[in-house]
Amino acid sequence: MKVLSGKAAFKGVAIGKVKEFGGKQVEVNRTSVTDVEAEISRFEAAKETASDQLGKLYEKAVAEVGEENAAIFEVHQMMLEDEDYLDGIKGMIRDEQVNAEYAVSMTGQNFSEIFASMDDDYMRERAADVKDISARVVRILAGVEEGGAVMEEPSILVAEDLAPSETLQLDRSKVLAFVTRKGSTNSHTAILARTMNIPALVMVSEAENVDGLMGIVDGKEGKLIIEPDEETLKSYQEKLEAQRKEQELLNALKGKPSVTKDGRKINLYANIGGVEDAEAALANDAEGIGLFRSEFLYLQSNDYPTEEEQFEAYRAVAEKMGGRRVIIRTLDIGADKQIDYFELDKEENPALGYRAVRICLNKKEVFRTQLRALCRASAYGRIAIMVPMIISVWEVQTVKEILEKIKEELRAEGKEVGEIEFGIMIETPASVIIADELAKEVDFFSIGTNDLTQYTLAIDRQNAKLDMFYNAHHPAILRMIRMVVDAAHEAGIWAGICGELGADTTLTEEFVNMGVDELSVSPAMVLPVRNKVVNM
Amino acid sequence: MKEFNYTVQDALGIHARPAGLLVKEAAKFPCDITLKCGEKKGSAKKIMAVMAMGVKKDMEVTVVCEGDKEDEAAAALEAFFKENL
Numbered sequence: 058m059k060v061l062s063g064k065a066a067f068k069g070v071a072i073g074k075v076k077e078f079g080g081k082q083v084e085v086n087r088t089s090v091t092d093v094e095a096e097i098s099r100f101e102a103a104k105e106t107a108s109d110q111l112g113k114l115y116e117k118a119v120a121e122v123g124e125e126n127a128a129i130f131e132v133h134q135m136m137l138e139d140e141d142y143l144d145g146i147k148g149m150i151r152d153e154q155v156n157a158e159y160a161v162s163m164t165g166q167n168f169s170e171i172f173a174s175m176d177d178d179y180m181r182e183r184a185a186d187v188k189d190i191s192a193r194v195v196r197i198l199a200g201v202e203e204g205g206a207v208m209e210e211p212s213i214l215v216a217e218d219l220a221p222s223e224t225l226q227l228d229r230s231k232v233l234a235f236v237t238r239k240g241s242t243n244s245h246t247a248i249l250a251r252t253m254n255i256p257a258l259v260m261v262s263e264a265e266n267v268d269g270l271m272g273i274v275d276g277k278e279g280k281l282i283i284e285p286d287e288e289t290l291k292s293y294q295e296k297l298e299a300q301r302k303e304q305e306l307l308n309a310l311k312g313k314p315s316v317t318k319d320g321r322k323i324n325l326y327a328n329i330g331g332v333e334d335a336e337a338a339l340a341n342d343a344e345g346i347g348l349f350r351s352e353f354l355y356l357q358s359n360d361y362p363t364e365e366e367q368f369e370a371y372r373a374v375a376e377k378m379g380g381r382r383v384i385i386r387t388l389d390i391g392a393d394k395q396i397d398y399f400e401l402d403k404e405e406n407p408a409l410g411y412r413a414v415r416i417c418l419n420k421k422e423v424f425r426t427q428l429r430a431l432c433r434a435s436a437y438g439r440i441a442i443m444v445p446m447i448i449s450v451w452e453v454q455t456v457k458e459i460l461e462k463i464k465e466e467l468r469a470e471g472k473e474v475g476e477i478e479f480g481i482m483i484e485t486p487a488s489v490i491i492a493d494e495l496a497k498e499v500d501f502f503s504i505g506t507n508d509l510t511q512y513t514l515a516i517d518r519q520n521a522k523l524d525m526f527y528n529a530h531h532p533a534i535l536r537m538i539r540m541v542v543d544a545a546h547e548a549g550i551w552a553g554i555c556g557e558l559g560a561d562t563t564l565t566e567e568f569v570n571m572g573v574d575e576l577s578v579s580p581a582m583v584l585p586v587r588n589k590v591v592n593m
Numbered sequence: 594m595k596e597f598n599y600t601v602q603d604a605l606g607i608h609a610r611p612a613g614l615l616v617k618e619a620a621k622f623p624c625d626i627t628l629k630c631g632e633k634k635g636s637a638k639k640i641m642a643v644m645a646m647g648v649k650k651d652m653e654v655t656v657v658c659e660g661d662k663e664d665e666a667a668a669a670l671e672a673f674f675k676e677n678l
Contacts, residue, residue, distance in 0.1 A: 128609075128613070129609065129610075131613060132610060132612070132613040135640045136640055136641060139642075140638075141639055141642060142641055168645075175645075175647045180608070180644065183609060183644055359605060
């Protein structure tokens, strides 16, 4: 028995055979051919097949992860059609009278060396692209099945790291867990695991030469156990059984309304941080998106994201969620979230500083770009806009004025704008106290309990010395939530919770009794919270 | 012959996606379209050549259109660069 440790990216237990991804490399040998024209035709046919495959991958990716993220497959397709690349291959077959596999593989290597030698990280990645497309053509020529891991039985998939193109090709029904030697808890694989609700480990650097062995993934402790002894196996089989029973119970709640025994209904939505997470929300039967953090668009980019880029992302989620409500929070950076190109000054006290809507109302062009993208996307689904860090009525009115102007402007340009609900986050004590006035200006409130707790208790969550003073269920917070809900209902609008407290199942009953209309939680918590609601 | 200069503004330079878009745009015209940047040059209709030039932010490129519909090509590409790069 060997215990390898890494970092847990998603909880759960899995037991099964370990399968190394990409283990099956096609070996390319140089052979000479006599009929070069026949060999060239053979290559051309394989290239056509490869191009078709990439075209299908592109379409699949557009549907699953949006046009922006899918673009790489279109670029792959173009690289495959590149004249210099094709001439290189055909020239080699003709001049050296070699087999197509060899010519493709060598030409791919030559081109990838050009990129690999460039002093630019981004371009160096293109070296992998050329190798990737060449390997695809070679696989087709050799008649080897697609996909680096053809799994006959459900397996624990081990890989260096998984690229989006690779995960898209997986037969997901056969993956028990993901283990990567590299990657991070935010990597593509980790996000996919959360979507699929299966355990995942990252940074398990010692997971080498484990293909075909029996393994256990412990997604709580961050361990991969290879060839477990009988006792260990037995204890994990029990854990797996308990997990299976619980999941079965939760799965039975899919498609069921979140209604208490006495008929009170609550909307159970999901918090997401990127386009890809929408799938996890749907897989867990979320009734909508209660918080779509738009920061990811700004964080993953080296410059202000364009209106078009943002529009694509918002539209992708709106379409994916069908007619379900998608609440998108406008830019919330500053404090602990810094972005270089915003060039924000260092602050003594960033939590009380220049952040969120305060930046938006100063950098109006940045805000306008985001609002235009949101309005345009509203034609494709049920979009709601939510503004963070509000303390005053004038801020809300100013944002509304800007928003109205943008809607008019877009309509004048002949662009369609849908119905948009407008709401604010309640996360400052000031906004709680004046909730009655704010309620007259908006369609809904969403209580951000993380910041509200920090500002109300004057406690920094990162400071371990304050743990003895910290109480997540402090009566001040619970009373504030009640005040906000009452103020909302008084004005005829709805109120929800999108902070961590919303997923605290020990409070679900209290929230429902207060009349909270919506709880937005991480996708994996949707069904556990619904379980609580239907049993009360 | 028709040519223009442009200084790339995009933080990532002419990376994969815009390179793909540029090649598609260039393919719409019958004339030869050459991209020059410093010592390097290549056909704007070939994606590998465009990417291999490794054009980064703040570098100046020269686009030369020669042949049929060179005026239209230069105008369309200049607009393309301003919009995307």
